[in-house]
């Protein structure tokens with residue numbers, strides 16, 4: 001077996017949706033993984049299948065506090081942060097703190113260990129974009145005092161901090177701007193469109209589409225996103241680089257597709273659109289293709305089918321005891 005690209009990695013937010021797949025994939029590649037999480041929006045259940053593996057360790061900690069890891073580390077993937085609008089609006093200060101203090105501590109850890117650092121940034125740094133599709137050199141259109149700013153500005157600050165560590169502290173950093181990603185392990189009530197539509201369709205409730213449903217998103221299946229992130233980790237490219245699926249669809253098309261795939265007869269109901277909800281969103285992924293040789297592979301219908309199958313089983317399980 002060839003040596004793994006990285007020997008020992010820290011994944012912050014490793015018990016979350018994306019973080020859990022990153023832990024899993026790194027272990028498959030032969031990397032030892034330390035998963036750090038405070039379980040604010042994630043859960044140990046997401047990595048329960050990895051517990052007991054000698055190369056996997058989970059550490060409950062808040063990244064906004066001092067962070068210490070003993071021994072060598074050669075990769076830090078900084079994924080800790082609430083990510084769904086419902087979560088970050090419920091935890092606005094925590095979101096700003098993890099984007100600022102949490103990023104500072106994760107960068108400090110990477111610098112101390114001489115590890116490569118990858119920041120999970122987001123398409124939300126483009127705000128309600130005035131350029132379409134969004135290329136990495138577009139600076140974005142964000143309302144700094146709007147409700148979404150707690151997330152968008154935290155990530156913009158985190159990008160700035162990461163860049164400053166690279167330029168003034170010689171840290172080996174990279175920034176990935178992740179576009180909407182979906183798949184099994186999303187929480188049915190996390191408020192994002194795909195879990196909401198699937199949950200509503202499977203239970204026969206009305207599917208609630210915001211506004212007239214004409215606003216668009218580009219959705220990427222989780223295994224594709226994870227391969228893109230790891231391709232960046234393995235490279236010496238600094239980014240920022242977009243990782244997402246350029247196949248764009250309107251929210252109404254998404255709702256109808258999910259209704260068809262679930263065989264549901266749920267009606268579609270139009271509800272008020274949230275403030276500052278972006279009208280369009282589509283990544284230009286030419287940079288990822290050119291610098292990382294990455295492109296998404298899973299087509300939307302296939303990815304949605306896999307996700308629906310998982311939700312179908314999940315929603316039939318008895319409700320877990322309430323967590324905070």
Ligand code: NAD
Nearest residue numbers: 013015016017018038039040041042063080081083178181
């Ligand atoms: P998630 O909420 O499932 O995971 C985030 C994890 O971070 C959770 O396990 C949470 O408990 C943990 N966390 C939050 N604050 C923490 C703190 N102070 N200390 C330690 N752990 C903390 O969200 P996700 O969808 O997996 O997103 C992961 C990362 O990817 C986030 O940084 C998010 O901004 C970014 N991202 C995700 C998407 C997407 O579509 N899922 C898109 C763009 C960017």
